[in-house]
Amino acid sequence: MSTNPDESVPAVKSEPAPAESSDSGKITQEQLEAHSDPKDIWMVISGKVYDVTSFLDEHPGGDEVVISEAGKDATEPFEDVGHSEEARKLLKDMYVGDFDGVVNKKVQKKSIPGTKPVSPSRQGASLAYFLPLAVFVGYLAWRFTLAQ
Numbered sequence: 001m002s003t004n005p006d007e008s009v010p011a012v013k014s015e016p017a018p019a020e021s022s023d024s025g026k027i028t029q030e031q032l033e034a035h036s037d038p039k040d041i042w043m044v045i046s047g048k049v050y051d052v053t054s055f056l057d058e059h060p061g062g063d064e065v066v067i068s069e070a071g072k073d074a075t076e077p078f079e080d081v082g083h084s085e086e087a088r089k090l091l092k093d094m095y096v097g098d099f100d101g102v103v104n105k106k107v108q109k110k111s112i113p114g115t116k117p118v119s120p121s122r123q124g125a126s127l128a129y130f131l132p133l134a135v136f137v138g139y140l141a142w143r144f145t146l147a148q
């Protein structure tokens with residue numbers, strides 16, 4: 001028999017540790033930034049979050065470039081280097097989860113080859129040409145019908 005009066009009281013469950021992902025199961029910008037220490041590095045590459053901490057010393061490009069991208073979206077610098085297929089395969093083992101934030105804007109904005117982006121102002125401009133022309137053609141057609 002125990003003399004401890006607290007023993008009958010059920011242990012209060014401790015608060016669960018903060019989740020490493022948002023409600024959507026994705027990693028938020030905040031969580032990404034929480035891993036920007038050289039001893040604990042996460043980074044985003046093409047919308048996926050990778051824990052590159054253990055790879056730091058092995059990186060053929062040196063640790064500094066990787067540290068400078070800690071807690072950030074490193075898609076652009078990673079792609080700019082033109083990493084090999086081998087480098088991309090290494091990423092698989094470092095995968096933590098999908099990124100919930102905005103995927104690298106510059107990369108997203110890149111136009112799709114073979115297509116020509118039309119800006120809203122240009123759309124307006126072509127409408128400004130087309131409308132009077134359509135009215136004029138309509139007028140000609142009307143005159144032509146009257147002349148018959």
Ligand code: HEM
Pocket residue numbers: 043050052055059060061062065066069074077078081082083084085086087088090091
């Ligand atoms: C985090 C994931 C990364 C992995 C797994 C990775 C892996 C590699 C590998 C395997 C190479 C050797 C060449 C090749 O196979 O392409 C390499 C080279 C290189 N990496 Fe990375 N890298 C990563 C991130 C980065 C980042 C974020 C930067 C720049 C900010 C960077 C900059 C470089 C540079 C400059 C080289 C060329 C080194 C040389 O040729 O002397 N890497 N990387």
